Amino acid sequence: MKIENSRLISGAAPHFEHRRSDINANSFAEIVPVIPGQIGGRQTSIVSAKALHAALGVGNDFSTWVKGRIEEYGFSLGADYVVFDPSNFRNQSTDFNHPVTKWTSRRGGDRRSKDYGLCLNMAKELAMVERNEQGRAVRRYFTQCEEALQISAPEIAVQYRRQLKARISAASMFKPMCAALDAARAELGKQTQQRHYTNESNMIARIVLGGLTAKQWAQSSGITTEPRDSMSAGQLEHLTYLESTDITLIDMGMSYDQRKAELVRLSQRWLAKRLEVH
Incomplete structure (x- = not known):
C-alpha cells in the first residue's frame, strides 16, 4: 500500500x-x-x-x-x-x-x-x-x-469528525445510565419499566433542547430520522455530559426531582464554561 x-x-x-x-x-x-x-x-x-x-x-x-x-x-x-x-x-x-x-x-x-x-x-x-x-x-x-x-473543503471534514466523536460518545452513555437507574430502583425493591428509562432520557433532552424532548425537537425541526443523528456536536457533547453526570447522581441515591435540579444547575455551569472557552 x-x-x-x-x-x-x-x-x-x-x-x-x-x-x-x-x-x-x-x-x-x-x-x-x-x-x-x-x-x-x-x-x-x-x-x-x-x-x-x-x-x-x-x-x-x-x-x-x-x-x-x-x-x-x-x-x-x-x-x-x-x-x-x-x-x-x-x-x-x-x-x-x-x-x-x-x-x-x-x-x-x-x-x-x-x-x-x-x-x-x-x-x-x-x-x-x-x-x-x-x-x-x-x-x-x-x-x-x-x-x-x-x-x-477539509475544514468541513473536521467538523464532521467532531460530530462523529460526540455522536458515538452519546451512544455509549445511554445504556450505562439505564443500567444505573435499574440498579438503583432494584435496591429499593422497585421494578424498572420502559417509561422510567424514557422519563430519564426526556428529562435530560429537555435541558439540552430548550424544554423539548428529542422526539418533539425532531418534529419541530422537520427531522424524520433518529434525532441524535441530526443534533449538532455541541448538543451531543452537552447531552453526553449530562448523561454521564446523571449516572453519578443516580448512584448517589438522588431522587428524580433532585437529579433534575442538580443537572439543570450543572448544565448552566457547563454552558458558561463553554462560552468562556469560545
Missing part, C-alpha cells in the same frame, strides 16, 4: 491501534483516519481496519472480525483492501496545511501486528452491516467526508 505524503482527510491524529475501552470511557480523542493512498495502483481513500473496528465497538476480536467480514462479503485483496504492518505508521501532524512526512511506531520496539487498509466503500459497508448506533454514525461520517472532499 502506498501512503501519500498528503494531509489527512479526517483532521485527527490517528493511532492505528485503539482500545474499545477508550471509546466507552468517552475519550474518543482519535477518530477513524481517512488518508489518501493507493490500492492495486488505484488512487483511493484508505481507512485503517483496526481504527474502524474500535470505533464500531465490535464484540469480536479484531482478527476474527476482519477475516470473517472479508469472507462473508467477498472482499478482494488488492481491489478492496491491502494488508500492511501498522507499527511504522502513525501520523505526526494534525495540520491540514502541512503534509504527512513521517510516521513512527506507537508501541516502539520490534513488536509487529497486521492491519488492513480498506477502501472507503468497503469501510462504509462494514460500518453499515454492524447495525448499531456506532456503525450508522461512522458510515454517515464516511459519506460526509467523501462529500467534503468533492468540494475540496
